[in-house]
Amino acid sequence: MLPRASLPSAFKRRFSLSAVVANRAVVYSKNGDPSEVLTAVTFPDLPPPKPNSVNIRFVLSAVNPADINTIEGVSPSKPTLASDLNTSGPGSKDYPIFVGGNEGLAEVVEVGDGVQGLQKNDWVVMDKPQLGTWSTHRNVAVTDIIKLPFNASDGLSKAHGATMTVNPPTAFNMLKEFVDLKEGDWIVQNGANSAVGKLVIQIASSRGLNTLNLVRARDNLEKLMRSLEELGATRVLTYDDLRDKATRSKIQQWTGGKDIRLGLNCIGGEANTAMVKLLGHGAHLVSYGAMSKQPISLPTSLFIFKNLTSHGFWQTQWSKVHSRKEKEDLIANLSSMMVNGKLKAPEHDIIVLGAKESDEEVTQKIRTIFSDLAQGKYTKKVLIRLEDK
Amino acid sequence: MLPRASLPSAFKRRFSLSAVVANRAVVYSKNGDPSEVLTAVTFPDLPPPKPNSVNIRFVLSAVNPADINTIEGVSPSKPTLASDLNTSGPGSKDYPIFVGGNEGLAEVVEVGDGVQGLQKNDWVVMDKPQLGTWSTHRNVAVTDIIKLPFNASDGLSKAHGATMTVNPPTAFNMLKEFVDLKEGDWIVQNGANSAVGKLVIQIASSRGLNTLNLVRARDNLEKLMRSLEELGATRVLTYDDLRDKATRSKIQQWTGGKDIRLGLNCIGGEANTAMVKLLGHGAHLVSYGAMSKQPISLPTSLFIFKNLTSHGFWQTQWSKVHSRKEKEDLIANLSSMMVNGKLKAPEHDIIVLGAKESDEEVTQKIRTIFSDLAQGKYTKKVLIRLEDK
Numbered sequence: 062m063l064p065r066a067s068l069p070s071a072f073k074r075r076f077s078l079s080a081v082v083a084n085r086a087v088v089y090s091k092n093g094d095p096s097e098v099l100t101a102v103t104f105p106d107l108p109p110p111k112p113n114s115v116n117i118r119f120v121l122s123a124v125n126p127a128d129i130n131t132i133e134g135v136s137p138s139k140p141t142l143a144s145d146l147n148t149s150g151p152g153s154k155d156y157p158i159f160v161g162g163n164e165g166l167a168e169v170v171e172v173g174d175g176v177q178g179l180q181k182n183d184w185v186v187m188d189k190p191q192l193g194t195w196s197t198h199r200n201v202a203v204t205d206i207i208k209l210p211f212n213a214s215d216g217l218s219k220a221h222g223a224t225m226t227v228n229p230p231t232a233f234n235m236l237k238e239f240v241d242l243k244e245g246d247w248i249v250q251n252g253a254n255s256a257v258g259k260l261v262i263q264i265a266s267s268r269g270l271n272t273l274n275l276v277r278a279r280d281n282l283e284k285l286m287r288s289l290e291e292l293g294a295t296r297v298l299t300y301d302d303l304r305d306k307a308t309r310s311k312i313q314q315w316t317g318g319k320d321i322r323l324g325l326n327c328i329g330g331e332a333n334t335a336m337v338k339l340l341g342h343g344a345h346l347v348s349y350g351a352m353s354k355q356p357i358s359l360p361t362s363l364f365i366f367k368n369l370t371s372h373g374f375w376q377t378q379w380s381k382v383h384s385r386k387e388k389e390d391l392i393a394n395l396s397s398m399m400v401n402g403k404l405k406a407p408e409h410d411i412i413v414l415g416a417k418e419s420d421e422e423v424t425q426k427i428r429t430i431f432s433d434l435a436q437g438k439y440t441k442k443v444l445i446r447l448e449d450k
Numbered sequence: 451m452l453p454r455a456s457l458p459s460a461f462k463r464r465f466s467l468s469a470v471v472a473n474r475a476v477v478y479s480k481n482g483d484p485s486e487v488l489t490a491v492t493f494p495d496l497p498p499p500k501p502n503s504v505n506i507r508f509v510l511s512a513v514n515p516a517d518i519n520t521i522e523g524v525s526p527s528k529p530t531l532a533s534d535l536n537t538s539g540p541g542s543k544d545y546p547i548f549v550g551g552n553e554g555l556a557e558v559v560e561v562g563d564g565v566q567g568l569q570k571n572d573w574v575v576m577d578k579p580q581l582g583t584w585s586t587h588r589n590v591a592v593t594d595i596i597k598l599p600f601n602a603s604d605g606l607s608k609a610h611g612a613t614m615t616v617n618p619p620t621a622f623n624m625l626k627e628f629v630d631l632k633e634g635d636w637i638v639q640n641g642a643n644s645a646v647g648k649l650v651i652q653i654a655s656s657r658g659l660n661t662l663n664l665v666r667a668r669d670n671l672e673k674l675m676r677s678l679e680e681l682g683a684t685r686v687l688t689y690d691d692l693r694d695k696a697t698r699s700k701i702q703q704w705t706g707g708k709d710i711r712l713g714l715n716c717i718g719g720e721a722n723t724a725m726v727k728l729l730g731h732g733a734h735l736v737s738y739g740a741m742s743k744q745p746i747s748l749p750t751s752l753f754i755f756k757n758l759t760s761h762g763f764w765q766t767q768w769s770k771v772h773s774r775k776e777k778e779d780l781i782a783n784l785s786s787m788m789v790n791g792k793l794k795a796p797e798h799d800i801i802v803l804g805a806k807e808s809d810e811e812v813t814q815k816i817r818t819i820f821s822d823l824a825q826g827k828y829t830k831k832v833l834i835r836l837e838d839k
């Protein structure tokens with residue numbers, strides 16, 4: 062839990078009177094339901110950046126499910142105290158506030174002394190988790206951001222940039238860190254229609270890997286299957302198909318009897334157990350989500366006689382134990398795939414939090430986003446743009 | 451399933467008439483319940499060994515639970531056709547028979563051409579799984595056996611030799627292959643009172659590793675705890691203790707807050723889930739049995755946020771993928787620990803299958819062993835000695 066401090070009313074009065082704001086952030090001062098604890102606040106212009114830091118302006122920011130857990134205080138990922146926003150009011154040690162958001166695309170506005178390799182207008186993404194991306198401006202250490210080697214003029218979209226550091230690295234690293242996959246090898250994944258699932262399909266396809274993709278049966282199944290195949294899916298099956306014994310020999314035909322060497326799981330429970338039985342000897346199972354909220358339950362014999370290894374993957378942890386150079390290379394790699402049309406930006410809705418709206422209005426708008434999200438009203442990725450003029 | 455061929459009655463008549471036999475084996479010709487399909491047969495003297503092979507005489511052989519699965523045909527470990535016993539009758543391709551037993555101590559009787567480094571009277575153990583150790587004599591390729599660097603004159607007991615290749619390597623390798631454990635590190639295991647569990651305690655203790663050992667609550671618990679501590683157990687707890695919240699802080703005190711880096715599981719189900727929650731960040735869980743017959747069920751968060759990795763261990767698989775040199779080193783290492791008093795032989799019952807007993811009597815005796823085993827009548831390891839005179 063974060064320290065419980067409410068925003069002082071003086072602060073609210075001071076910064077919500079003007080009709081057009083220049084600087085605004087979506088913040089919280091205590092853990093709880095985002096639709097109750099998030100508040101929009103305006104703040105004075107940032108001072109010039111300290112040495113080895115830059116002032117940035119966010120172009121477009123993402124709302125990720127994990128952000129909700131962080132705001133609720135139930136995630137191991139803790140937010141960073143927003144000490145840059147106002148040194149005497151909220152954001153200082155006496156009035157701790159935290160800016161929401163982990164992922165976003167920003168451009169450099171002003172460069173501090175000693176900063177090398179970064180210039181005004183450069184596009185950057187976050188290297189540090191939960192830095193707080195739901196803001197017009199922030200002051201950040203150069204070590205907390207990574208410069209993108211491309212921008213709009215190269216054909217990189219803002220939506221690409223705003224969704225660069227969570228799902229694409231997850232998909233990329235899960236295909237890289239556990240099994241040394243060669244062209245023609247097979248992998249299987251459940252939740253293939255998830256944001257990460259679609260990225261896995263595209264990255265695997267670009268590497269010449271075959272994917273067996275599992276999805277739920279649904280009304281528009283044919284359409285979904287076609288859309289995944291267009292992304293590069295080799296084969297698509299439903300969980301129900303796996304109950305049919307004939308499916309097993311069908312898969313054998315598809316793979317030419319080749320062992321499936323990697324399984325990616327974001328569901329857990331029975332959907333995972335059924336998938337794991339398709340894996341070959343010595344395969345690796347990598348879990349990165351638990352949509353079913355059911356545990357991973359597997360017969361011990363799969364571990365002993367089939368030599369299965371079961372891992373988890375969390376990009377935040379990967380970032381912690383990998384070097385700056387490796388992270389820069391990863392981002393360069395991913396953004397290059399995006400520019401070359403190999404990785405599509407996720408389908409998304411952009412919600413604009415206008416400069417002319419009051420803090421109260423923006424607060425209401427942002428809280429509604431989260432109650433709508435909780436009710437499953439969004440089927441696409443939610444991106445927010447905090448206007449500064 | 452093995453080919454279903456019954457022993458020809460002519461064969462039975464031929465070799466069960468003499469009152470004192472020289473060569474006898476416990477064999478089966480079809481899969482099934484060992485107490486129904488095992489048969490004792492006598493066979494003529496082996497011919498002189500072929501080049502690069504030796505004739506051996508078994509001194510003492512072990513009965514392992516996994517042998518039962520092999521005889522039942524439900525194990526991935528398949529037996530080897532006993533083609534050495536009688537080239538014209540059973541054991542030939544027309545009358546396939548399989549000798550039971552995977553583990554045993556033998557001495558070299560006669561050496562074939564081209565054999566180097568092996569002499570008459572040398573003690574050897576099996577390198578190949580399910581070769582068939584329930585026999586007085588066998589002819590084996592030199593690559594299927596490993597010479598022991600010690601024998602009775604060095605203080606190595608026959609019981610040590612007869613139980614050298616299954617449980618001690620399992621315990622040794624589980625402590626070596628998954629985590630680079632340093633002196634003072636902690637591991638936790640369930641089923642600590644099992645044969646492997648006791649070996650883990652002794653090997654860990656000899657390496658200066660701390661063990662937290664979990665056992666079932668029982669009447670003579672204090673006595674059991676003392677006996678495990680005498681073997682070198684650092685701490686012993688019951689599964690019930692883990693339900694008590696105070697236990698957690700007790701463990702923290704014992705470890706000095708140090709993360710437990712390795713968990714060894716031979717139970718599965720809830721006893722395993724409770725144990726895994728004691729593991730530290732980045733720990734490894736190694737499963738080598740499933741006494742509860744329940745699956746391994748773990749919250750996905752343990753994999754994602756705690757970075758747990760779950761493996762299986764099967765010594766047969768280890769042997770398949772490791773070099774001859776590594777296996778010889780392992781056996782040298784283990785037998786040296788035995789000679790130096792660091793590894794006790796398991797408590798055992800020796801059942802003598804006497805040379806003066808008829809095949810029918812021995813058949814009855816061996817079948818009774820297995821029905822008694824199935825009923826849990828043995829609390830100690832069962833070793834069998836097939837007398838040849």
